[in-house]
Amino acid sequence: MGRTRWLSAEEKRAWTALRTTYARLNQRMDQSLKRDAGLSHLQYEILSRLAAAPERELRMAELACAVAGSKSGLTYQIGQLEQAGLVARRTCPGDVRAVYAVLTEEGSSRLLRAAPGHVALVRELLVDVLSAEQLRALADGLDEANRRMQASEDCGGSLG
Amino acid sequence: MGRTRWLSAEEKRAWTALRTTYARLNQRMDQSLKRDAGLSHLQYEILSRLAAAPERELRMAELACAVAGSKSGLTYQIGQLEQAGLVARRTCPGDVRAVYAVLTEEGSSRLLRAAPGHVALVRELLVDVLSAEQLRALADGLDEANRRMQASEDCGGSLG
DNA sequence: AGGTGGCGGTTCGAATTTGAACTGTCGGTA
């Protein structure tokens, strides 16, 4: 291994912007969602994924992979959402080990209630701030980075 | 307020990519840093900020603003770093309330030790994955979003 | 001087997150 290739000013700026901007965005979303709908940003995200899934249900592992938290963290959050009646657990007939999280009717309506405000904030703080080219470059670049990370770990390993 | 302007597929892709990619990146950095240098990603970031600051010191509030955590969270982390001998607290002669966090010699050498591996990972997972244009678009766009958020809260308020 | 509002940090308890066992089950193999 050769000498370290340090980051150029531009590269450092990109990386720093990614970190701090995401952190701030996340914080704002979290506050807004909690205030308006009583959901954390993570919970909103979980409900959102479920709503988009066929049958409105996903395996725990898929969900954990999608939101990129730890397995035990997801168990906790699904527990919370289940207590709140927004999600139900269902076991798979074919494989006793598997557990599906299913979006309930109440979960669905809560999501619908929260969505407009959340989307408006995403627009205000991010989407409408970027030019079309910036938006596409961001989507393309980060998607690619994401794909590579998934490929190199197959969404297992660090998620356990 | 009119009807909600939902996100287009492209917009949703950008936002989702930002969230999941950042989450994954953060997770990887964290693991790598903990394994190689016994530092969390956040701690690395704090040390890094201090190293770049004049006199290698910053006010608690500045630091909290920079890393975008809560005030109490920073108090905790500086406590940890202080116990580890990587950072020292110093009070300001002019204003007794103010506290400076100062990078110690040991903190500096620990940072130097951790940096090459960390930078290599930032390159591998992000910087070297993006084209020059993507990198610049990302830096410009997110910087702008970040500036606007700071402007609208002046880095106080939600940080307390 | 005396009073008052706000700032800078810390403390506290509650909520969340993590990683390392652990449980029960599946799939392939002898």
Added chain:
DNA sequence: TACCGACAGTTCAAATTCGAACCGCCACCT
């Protein structure tokens, strides 16, 4: 059939994070 390693989720304790309440102190105003 009986076994063995791997897998899906959960449980548990420890670490981190958050928000709200708090403390002392500064700046300003009278």
